[in-house]
Amino acid sequence: MDAAKAKEEAAGLRQELLYHNKKYYTEDAPEIEDYEYDRLYRRLEELEEEFPELITPDSPTQKVGAKGMNLFTxxxxxxxxxxxxxxxxxxxxxxxxxxxxxxxxxxxxxxxxxxxxxxxxxxxxxxxxxxxxxxxxxxxxxxxxxxxxxxxxxxxxxxxxxxxxxxxxxxxxxxxxxxxxxxxxxxxxxxxxxxxxxxxxxxxxxxxxxxxxxxxxxxxxxxxxxxxxxxxxxxxxxxxxxxxxxxxxxxxxxxxxxxxxxxxxxxxxxxxxxxxxxxxxxxxxxxxxxxxxxxxxxxxxxxxxxxxxxYPPEEKPTKLLNIEINVGRTGVLTPTGLFEPVTLAGTTVSRATLHNQDFITEKDIRIGDTVILRKAGDIIPEVVSVVSHESDSKPYQIPQICPSCGSPAVRDDNEAATRCTNTECPAQLLRHLIHFTSRDAMDMDGLGPAVLEQLVKNQLISSPADLYFLSMEKVRELERMGEKSAQNMEAAIKRSKQNDLYRLIYALGIPHVGLKAAKLLAGHFHSMVRILEAAEEELAAIEGFGPIMAKSVRAYFDLEGTAHLLSRLQEAGVNMAAQNAVEDLRLAGKTFVLTGTLPTLTRQEAGELVERFGGKTSSSVSKKTSYVIAGEEAGSKLVKAQQLNVPVLSEAEFLAMLEESVTEE
Known part of the structure; x- marks a missing residue:
């Protein structure tokens, strides 16, 4: 190889290795296997040995690891x-x-x-x-x-x-x-x-x-x-x-x-x-x-x-006997390959995830194929490549029916996963319950993952709506569930019935609808009935919403399972109307970012105040930010605000601003 080509290859290798160094050492998020990294590293070493003039002070061959993220001293x-x-x-x-x-x-x-x-x-x-x-x-x-x-x-x-x-x-x-x-x-x-x-x-x-x-x-x-x-x-x-x-x-x-x-x-x-x-x-x-x-x-x-x-990753050929579809706790249909048993890295392997439809299509994996298996990082079995197809094989497609509940399963345009559409699908029940009871959703204190798992395991609930019809006598019989714990649970469930509409919308777990989008829906329509009647075009027209969320919301509320769930929640007396509608527009046109620990308000409470008076909250600081409200231990957001000359308010100054706005009016 001549010096010019060696220089070009070495520069490319340095750039690639430095990138992977950062992903591995600094971000703890590697994108390639160690063995592939080592192969690139060895090639750069060979070039630098043959052409010593190519060695640079920043070459990965001259350094150990990578610098940290400056999170610590x-x-x-x-x-x-x-x-x-x-x-x-x-x-x-x-x-x-x-x-x-x-x-x-x-x-x-x-x-x-x-x-x-x-x-x-x-x-x-x-x-x-x-x-x-x-x-x-x-x-x-x-x-x-x-x-x-x-x-x-x-x-x-x-x-x-x-x-x-x-x-x-x-x-x-x-x-x-x-x-x-x-x-x-x-x-x-x-x-x-x-x-x-x-x-x-x-x-x-x-x-x-x-x-x-x-x-x-x-x-x-x-x-x-x-x-x-x-x-x-x-x-x-x-x-x-x-x-x-x-x-x-x-x-x-x-x-x-x-x-x-x-x-x-x-x-x-x-x-x-x-x-x-x-x-x-x-x-x-x-x-x-x-x-x-x-x-x-x-x-x-x-x-x-x-x-x-x-040690090099051990790779061996085997036959793909079948593909099994499992429904994860988030409703994702995951294909798992069933193989003729083969020994890899000291253990017998007969199963390996095939990830999603894109992975299957890219490698053209078909039932009956002879494939190469290895263990990624000597832990997780994976298909490396297909060696051959059987003569009568056909391309594999993940079914459009959920194997757990029989409901339609759809692939979202914005992700590789195929997901069950049934909000009451047994396979994803626990995940739904954890989200439904979480702090930002219905905020049922005392109903953590372990308690919910007990309720599901003992067949006391099979839907979020069942929480409102729980038999407290049966709850008290559960292991490690004392009288006081049962009373606290009952009180938390009762309190949650009075939550604002946006909390219920967020608790439903509608794909692509986070807390902010839930607040936009509640603030625009003020009631669950009006949301149910809204056309996709009307949803998309909400400022800050957009076509993807609109399509997802409309699809969710069109499901038969959703109608059943809402009917039972209404029967239980759960609030279906907005309570904290915008009182006035004194903060209209202003965007606030909250950071640090405030003296008396939680960040959520401060954010609700901003939105109640027509303002907006954002999670990141930019030139368009009107104010940053900062408490103790404010971090990078405060630094960025100072760099961009964005006004910084204390909690007291923010509350005073609200009072001044009223006086001016």
């Missing part, structure tokens, strides 16, 4: 948290062994798993946990002390304490915890994490430690970074010492004297990865002796005394 690492040189073949491991033996005699190696999580450093002074930080770019990370403190396996005080100790480890999320979290996020209509590594990273970098605590994170410690008051000479000695102090250390490792023993240990770890409750993406080979490590030294980025071996 920066922490400068006294001892850099180095990355590892990757290898992808046994020949490359042999090359590493030759390089080590050219510098030191008779090295002993420790081979251990390479965990796929978030790398952190923990500091202890006189045995007491003092600070925790992320790796960041290896030189500067982020202070996540309180979030790490919530991890139960992290010792807060060591059994026998050196004067100072800094250890390095990997925060991870167990596979069972990951599955539980994704199910809950889906139930709340939130985007689930792509894999456990992203879930762990995203959880550890929450600003509220209580959220991190709920995510049930764990960690393994695998290195001593610094120690004062105790002398250690070998890595295996350090691991046993850390275990004695109370740390959860690398659960298994192999001590190897020869290259063949190293290769065998790497193979053994590879064979067990599919049966582990946590993710590993490789094995790490380390020189055991600290004095030999010192003699070997490091490059600007990697230690010369250690190397990682990355």
């Amino acid at each position: 920066p922490v400068a690492h006294t001892v850099p948290l180095e990355s590892l040189q990757d290898s992808f073949s046994e020949e490359e491991i042999a090359d590493f062994d030759r390089r080590v033996r050219s510098v030191v005699q008779n090295p002993i190696y420790i081979v251990e798993p390479k965990f796929d999580g978030l790398s952190v450093a923990l500091e202890y002074r006189n045995g007491v946990y003092e600070r925790g930080s992320t790796r960041g770019d290896g030189l500067v990370g982020e202070d996540v002390t309180e979030n790490i403190r919530t991890i139960r396996s992290v010792p807060q005080k060591l059994k026998e304490s050196p004067d100072f100790l800094e250890v390095r480890g990997e925060v991870y999320m167990a596979h069972s915890v990951f599955e539980e979290l994704c199910a809950q996020l889906e139930l709340n209509q939130e985007k689930p994490f792509k894999n456990p590594r992203n879930a762990a990273a995203g959880s550890l970098r929450q600003k509220d430690p209580r959220i991190a605590a709920k995510r049930k994170l764990d960690l393994f410690i695998f290195n001593v970074q610094q120690i004062q008051g105790t002398e250690l000479s070998y890595h295996d000695e350090a691991l046993e010492y850390l275990k004695k102090l109370g740390f959860p250390v690398t659960p298994f490792y192999r001590k190897c004297e020869t290259l063949e023993q190293v290769l065998q240990a790497v193979r053994e770890i590879g064979e067990m990865r599919g049966s582990l409750e946590y993710s590993i993406d490789g094995a790490v080979i380390k020189v055991n002796s600290f004095s030999q490590r010192q003699a070997l030294g490091s490059t600007s980025k990697f230690p010369k005394w250690a190397q990682a071996f990355k």
Whole structure:
């Protein structure tokens, strides 16, 4: 390859790798598999080795990780948290062994798993946990002390304490915890994490430690970074010492004297990865002796005394026997492939999601096909490609009938999912109930997901309307449901009957209709009867609405299930009219953004005041924003308002503005 073509390819690779670095390290939202990233990275390394003049200071090959999101205080690492040189073949491991033996005699190696999580450093002074930080770019990370403190396996005080100790480890999320979290996020209509590594990273970098605590994170410690008051000479000695102090250390490792023993240990770890409750993406080979490590030294980025071996994703052919349609808690029809069983990454796989119609059409997946399966991130089975079709096969289409309730299933123009249209579909009942009772909807305090799940499980409710006809005697018989809890539930359900119309509209869960759109509907029509009578064109003409929402609203209210639900809600005495109609237009033409914690009003209450007097609220600050109402701990919205010279009001100044407007009139 000539220099010009090499320069062009290297520039493209740098740009692509930097983009994926940001998605992986900073945003915890990778778009490609690790193995594909490693392939791109290796190609850039080859080009820079052949053409050294192409190396730039910002090249991914010259950096470790990526900078953080500045959500936390920066922490400068006294001892850099180095990355590892990757290898992808046994020949490359042999090359590493030759390089080590050219510098030191008779090295002993420790081979251990390479965990796929978030790398952190923990500091202890006189045995007491003092600070925790992320790796960041290896030189500067982020202070996540309180979030790490919530991890139960992290010792807060060591059994026998050196004067100072800094250890390095990997925060991870167990596979069972990951599955539980994704199910809950889906139930709340939130985007689930792509894999456990992203879930762990995203959880550890929450600003509220209580959220991190709920995510049930764990960690393994695998290195001593610094120690004062105790002398250690070998890595295996350090691991046993850390275990004695109370740390959860690398659960298994192999001590190897020869290259063949190293290769065998790497193979053994590879064979067990599919049966582990946590993710590993490789094995790490380390020189055991600290004095030999010192003699070997490091490059600007990697230690010369250690190397990682990355396992390639295992791919195998199998036959697609059938496609099963499952209805998720959000009403989405998800196709699942049923395959002839095949062993992948140590486990038997016979099922894999086919995602949606677009995925099936793009790969032209048909029943009877021979396909290539692999485990994405060694966890989730997926179809990579189709090898061949059977002679009489036909393209597959997801049915337009919900298999759970028999209602029509439609694909929205704006998303890939095919969704059941029945608001009372049994498969999506729990999700509907959680949304219906939520704070911004009917606000039924005491009816959280766990309680609702109990009510459904005991067949006490099969529709949101059933909440208003509950037998409190039967509720009191439920497990962990005391008299006081039952009374609170009954009172919350009764109170909700008096809610404003917009809350009921929002609670119905109409596709594309959020809280703001619900308020627009209630403010324009003032009653449920008028909304039911409105034509699509009339709905679309509402300022701030639009054709997509109008079509969705009209389609929802045309459903037979919706009519039945509203009829029962009306029978229960639920309010069907707007209460907080616009009183006057003193704030007409003005747009407000709310941020921070206000002294006496919630942000929702302040927003309702704005709208009651003809103003609008927005979630983002722009040049068109009239005012920002800021409370304590106001964040980026306040900063942006100051940058754009948007007037900033306190709660008191906002209330005074309302009074002044009345006086002026």
